[in-house]
Amino acid sequence: MTILVTDSGFHTEERAWDFRSPDQLPVGQTGLAVELASDADPTTLSDHLQTIDLIRVNFPEFADGRGFTIARVLRLMGYSGRIRASGHVIADQYAMARRAGFDEVEIDDEIAARQPEEQWLRRANWKSHDYQALLRA
């Protein structure tokens, strides 16, 4: 089972999403969910941003930080829907993920068992102590 982590802790998925790859987006539909690999180029979605509700970015391993740039670029492109980090993300990266533009993190049971909710909640204060907030205004 997968667990969604937000600022308020652990949650379960509220609905089933039909994740599609960026080159298989149906024309004329809205409310889409897209799956991006860590080596994907997010600018390929630039014509579809209005039709997408959720973009899930995969972290194949926690040391692969490309996902942080993908989220940042999506926000720079003006995307305002949900962005989710999924895969091998650890609690210590939660603040980075939120600051880079992610709304939530999806983890599996194994990570959730080793890194219980309280460790993630400890980083829910990601808006504090943020140098970027001082310099970007």
Add this chain to the structure above:
Amino acid sequence: MYRYSDFDDAFVRERVAQFRAQVERRIDGGLTEDEFKPLRLMNGLYLQLHAYMLRVAIPYGTLNSGQMRQLAMIAERWDKGYGHFTTRQNIQFNWPRLADTPDILDALADVEMHAIQTSGNTIRNVTADHFAGAAADEIADPRPVAELIRQWSTDHPEFQFLPRKFKIAVTGSPNDRAVTRAHDIGLRMIRNEAGEAGFEVIVGGGLGRTPMIGKVIREFLPRTDLLPYLEAIVSVYNALGRRDNKYKARIKITVAESGLDEFRSRVDARFRQLRSHFRGADQAMLERIERAFAPPAFRSAPLGRYEIVQRTDPAFRSWTDTNLAPHKAEGYAIVTVSLKAHGATPGDATSGQMRVLADLAERFGHDELRISHEQNVILPHVHKSDLPEVHSILGEHGLATANVGLISDIIACPGMDYCALATARSIPIAQEIAQRFDELKLEHGIGELKIKISGCINACGHHHVGHIGILGLDRAGVENYQVTLGGDGTESAAIGERAGPGFPAEEIVPAIERLVHAYLDLRNGRQESFLQTYRRLGIGPFKAALYPERVDANAA
């Protein structure tokens, strides 16, 4: 000097608290060693050959006396009574216990210091000209810009898991003492034809196993565009840099594989997106930082006994010849205190020596100290009338070695005596070379000569940019030392050329001696330095000196 704001202080305290919790989770099993590793690295903690090593940042190499005394205390209380100053303006403690490291970080926070981002695949401690704010040849003090970059890069959410480590250096002088052309990004503070302040931006330099001189990606970047432009470079690199092979993961390879023009156009596109997100708060911060770096109140005073002692005391005279650099203020000098006493470990200082240096800074040096990438300590602002007393106090503590810029002022990485990556020893080779040329009483006659020694291909000892570079390798279990010639880390940067096959440990010092004797025979008088002679004649005659048996064999 910059003092921490409440924000900086709270940030560093919070980081220590997080790290304390991470150490506890590691000890109780909540974090695997694999997961703990990047977290400890983000806080400067390495696992070395024999023990943990804590690398503490000395941002842009600037310290006050209180900070130096705290480093002395840390060395005494939690280590073995000494610290090692590195080529990246850091200090390393080689023997801390894991459980003590949160307390050490707390002690650092007490004096506005930290070990954040001194390791790991992130933007590392920002380095700058060690004569910043003092040098006669300076256009502008690079430290305010370096401090701005420190704040921007600290905990930057996008850049904590880059393909590889990332190093930025800044210089405010046309004479490059910060090796900007061998950094991932080098910034040279310049003025354009209209007289406006800005930067020449150099990208993709680096040493390591694939040494490259950086390329100019932007000839003139207006000062106000600095942070969005840096962010654009690092962001493009984060997406594009290779993650399949750590030896090809540095930005120099990304730039080489993409081509500079393609890389630049991607950076420009990202910069256009980012520019509007920096709307002046960064510049207001820079102004605040600049006020903090206002020069000290230099005094106007007669030179006192300075010139008399210079005439009458040959040891003092020799020290002033080698260890002083021109200061921008009348009557002042920049003093480089050599941590390269003949036979000592380059860059090591005991707690006692650190306290002496702190006292000298407080009494004679406007409370400022610097650490140079050449692993020496600098008193940037000393009035010349105080130099005889400063020299005499330094002498009482083994700190008056008159060898700055000479053959025994060697950069050496820790090598196999400490480092888990090393393939050969570096420190003993540096010690033997220094002692040998001291015995020969030749080093002042040789003049400026930079020897740099690395104990493995990762080149922490900067051997590629040494006039003479020495690289220690492992050849079937035996240490073997390769020599490179003609490297240069300054504004005329060049990568040294490999001279030929390596030498076993017992033959490397005699080989260097042959090389130096060849130079002394070949030079056009004392005015021509080793590097100038090398550039005039090329590698040929130096190779012949290094490998005389080959010349004999060819003749026979």
